[in-house]
Amino acid sequence: MKTPLLFGFMLAVSSLGAAAENSGMPPLPPHQMRLEVPDGDRTQSPASGEQLFSNACGYCHLTFGMGTNVLMGRRMAMGLPPQTALLANRTDLTADYIAMVVRSGQGDMPRITRVDLTDSELALVAEYLTRNNP
Amino acid sequence: MKRVLPPNVSAAQFKDALADFAKAIGSDWVLSSDEDIATYSDIYNPGPEEEWLPSAAVAPGSVEEVQEVVRIANKYKTPLWTVARGKNLGYGTAAPRLPGSIVLDMGRMKKIRMVDEELGYCVIEPGVSFFDLYEHLQKMGGKLMMSVPGNGWGSVMGNALDHGVGYTPYGLHASKICGMEVVMPDGGMLRTGMGAMEGNHAAHLFPFNYGPTWDQMFTQSNLGIVCSMGLWLMPTPDSSLQLTIDIPKAEDIGWVIDTLTPLKVSGLIDQNVFIPSWLGKISVIGTRKDFWDKPSAIPEWRVNELLKQYKLGYWQVSMRLYGEVDVVKAKAEVVKTAFRKQTDQPIDELWWHKGDPTNVMDTTLGVPTAVPLQMGAWVGGRSAHLGFSPVVPAQSSHVLGQLKRSQELYAKYDVDFYASFTIGGRFVNNINMLMFDRDKPKDVQNIKDLFDELIVVTKEAGYGEYRTHLNWMDEVAQTFDYGDNAMTRYNEIVKDALDPNGILSPGKQGVWPRAYRQFARR
Numbered sequence A: 001m002k003t004p005l006l007f008g009f010m011l012a013v014s015s016l017g018a019a020a021e022n023s024g025m026p027p028l029p030p031h032q033m034r035l036e037v038p039d040g041d042r043t044q045s046p047a048s049g050e051q052l053f054s055n056a057c058g059y060c061h062l063t064f065g066m067g068t069n070v071l072m073g074r075r076m077a078m079g080l081p082p083q084t085a086l087l088a089n090r091t092d093l094t095a096d097y098i099a100m101v102v103r104s105g106q107g108d109m110p111r112i113t114r115v116d117l118t119d120s121e122l123a124l125v126a127e128y129l130t131r132n133n134p
Numbered sequence B: 001m002k003r004v005l006p007p008n009v010s011a012a013q014f015k016d017a018l019a020d021f022a023k024a025i026g027s028d029w030v031l032s033s034d035e036d037i038a039t040y041s042d043i044y045n046p047g048p049e050e051e052w053l054p055s056a057a058v059a060p061g062s063v064e065e066v067q068e069v070v071r072i073a074n075k076y077k078t079p080l081w082t083v084a085r086g087k088n089l090g091y092g093t094a095a096p097r098l099p100g101s102i103v104l105d106m107g108r109m110k111k112i113r114m115v116d117e118e119l120g121y122c123v124i125e126p127g128v129s130f131f132d133l134y135e136h137l138q139k140m141g142g143k144l145m146m147s148v149p150g151n152g153w154g155s156v157m158g159n160a161l162d163h164g165v166g167y168t169p170y171g172l173h174a175s176k177i178c179g180m181e182v183v184m185p186d187g188g189m190l191r192t193g194m195g196a197m198e199g200n201h202a203a204h205l206f207p208f209n210y211g212p213t214w215d216q217m218f219t220q221s222n223l224g225i226v227c228s229m230g231l232w233l234m235p236t237p238d239s240s241l242q243l244t245i246d247i248p249k250a251e252d253i254g255w256v257i258d259t260l261t262p263l264k265v266s267g268l269i270d271q272n273v274f275i276p277s278w279l280g281k282i283s284v285i286g287t288r289k290d291f292w293d294k295p296s297a298i299p300e301w302r303v304n305e306l307l308k309q310y311k312l313g314y315w316q317v318s319m320r321l322y323g324e325v326d327v328v329k330a331k332a333e334v335v336k337t338a339f340r341k342q343t344d345q346p347i348d349e350l351w352w353h354k355g356d357p358t359n360v361m362d363t364t365l366g367v368p369t370a371v372p373l374q375m376g377a378w379v380g381g382r383s384a385h386l387g388f389s390p391v392v393p394a395q396s397s398h399v400l401g402q403l404k405r406s407q408e409l410y411a412k413y414d415v416d417f418y419a420s421f422t423i424g425g426r427f428v429n430n431i432n433m434l435m436f437d438r439d440k441p442k443d444v445q446n447i448k449d450l451f452d453e454l455i456v457v458t459k460e461a462g463y464g465e466y467r468t469h470l471n472w473m474d475e476v477a478q479t480f481d482y483g484d485n486a487m488t489r490y491n492e493i494v495k496d497a498l499d500p501n502g503i504l505s506p507g508k509q510g511v512w513p514r515a516y517r518q519f520a521r522r
């Protein structure tokens, strides 16, 4: 069966598998069913880092997202395990590095404004992504 | 990062304006650090990112705050450049046409005010992303389907307001707008359509006003700030069949268009059919350097070799039919018979039924994705692209003429040719992709020169662009030259009447208010 091509891109990731957790509906890949963020003052975010990461970064950085695809290729070429393409699995990111990439962009990733992710939200995301650091 | 002030505004006045904005919307939402400015620059700009810098950004959280921002901007004469989510990659991202403008970032306003599953519409605010609305509709049970562009990271409203295109039967997004709430350049409020009557029940259902109809006046425009919008949504079909066929040769696009157009015009095919050329396909398999190791454009003999090696056609047509199974089956027979008259190429069939999982990036089923942003990997480096996007009649003579003109110019400038044709009705949107590495100034200049000449040559042949990057907004506006540019004059009369201080998005689509007309490139 031929997979129709769209804009020249096809799904490059399959080894991670799509965790379909939403019951009663067709299973959606995680990057199309991001966590919700509770309402509140976004300058002192009431949300958790995981919720914020999923909601604001999940467009690209959950399973099947564009960022995951790009990182997958890069990391496998470096001989690293494919799971490390998911930022949430990383143990080597620092808060400063995360803030730098978010605000300055990197490679195909554009800079992220403080409307998309406030400083308070960014700090929580960084805390989440560094939670398993040794 | 370089800093720019709005024209004719002193540093002291600018400081006072920012202080007033902070009072109105909270200092956290007045964004004016160097880092903030950089986040609103155009990272895809063909040239330095500093070419189109704002002086600051402001992000109101409510309609009342938007009104207040507009009043303050009028007081200090600081122009505002409105964006919804500002992900207009390839057309200027969030950056303003007039450097020094203040970006009015509407991204904080992201309520989905309502969804009516029975009548098939929603009312949304500017910050609602394609993913936000998609997830919301799925959680409601998926009775309604969206139409999404290739880049799903942006705003449903921003895309529709910029005449964005998707690939379902509802893919002409601006045509699905119905009833808007708009802050006008003086800070007043207007509701369009039936909504002009307080409490009207058909505000987002009937597409016209009583009297002149103004909805479209706020698209690709600088006449108002849309705060909420009714948008029609398609009921999710019972089933859908995708028919995919590889088309061997470049010139075959002629008969492909002539085969599809009658089916599209009759309504048998109701989606916007997207037809990309080979580069789109080969870039799935690898990046440029895997196929051609020289900086010059890939020559024709090598293209033919690659198509043979990877068993690809020059084009790929993927059509999608929607509806009850029997209806779809019957339509498919008509489509297949039409193609069989022209080719023996195999036609792949892929069924989808309501409740089945969708391909994670199937825009023809309204599934948003940001994966196409990877496209840049083709050239390598810090990649970006532009689209040269003329509209041509959906007939072989016009399409082949446009293809030839573009191909010849790409060859002249020694650039890899990558085009797509999307049949949207009686017309085709022809997107010619220009990809470049932002860190190679010579390549960037070459792409700009090519773009300049594409505009001129295409205009001489009798066609114009539907949308363009900041850098060519004036040039493209000038191609619409009937009556000694009567349209530009008319736009300016309206602009000056509604917005005497020229506060809203000066220069958008080449429409300049009196206050800043000296900045127009004419």
Ligand SMILES: Cc1cc2nc3c(=O)[nH]c(=O)nc-3n(C[C@H](O)[C@H](O)[C@H](O)COP(=O)(O)OP(=O)(O)OC[C@H]3O[C@@H](n4cnc5c(N)ncnc54)[C@H](O)[C@@H]3O)c2cc1C
Binding pocket: B082, B083, B084, B085, B086, B087, B088, B089, B090, B093, B094, B106, B126, B148, B149, B150, B151, B153, B154, B155, B156, B157, B158, B159, B161, B162, B163, B164, B165, B166, B218, B220, B221, B224, B225, B226, B227, B372, B373, B374, B375, B508
């Ligand atoms: C790989 C790739 C593929 C793409 N594919 C497509 C595609 O298939 N179809 C397509 O259409 N585009 C496509 N794009 C272009 C672009 O990314 C999308 O159109 C995107 O949706 C635009 O960004 P946005 O939605 O955030 O709109 P914004 O940038 O927020 O808004 C766009 C413009 O609309 C106007 N506007 C926005 N909000 C308001 C408001 N509240 N009031 C008044 N005016 C307003 C402004 O003029 C603004 O500049 C693609 C881009 C890339 C990089």
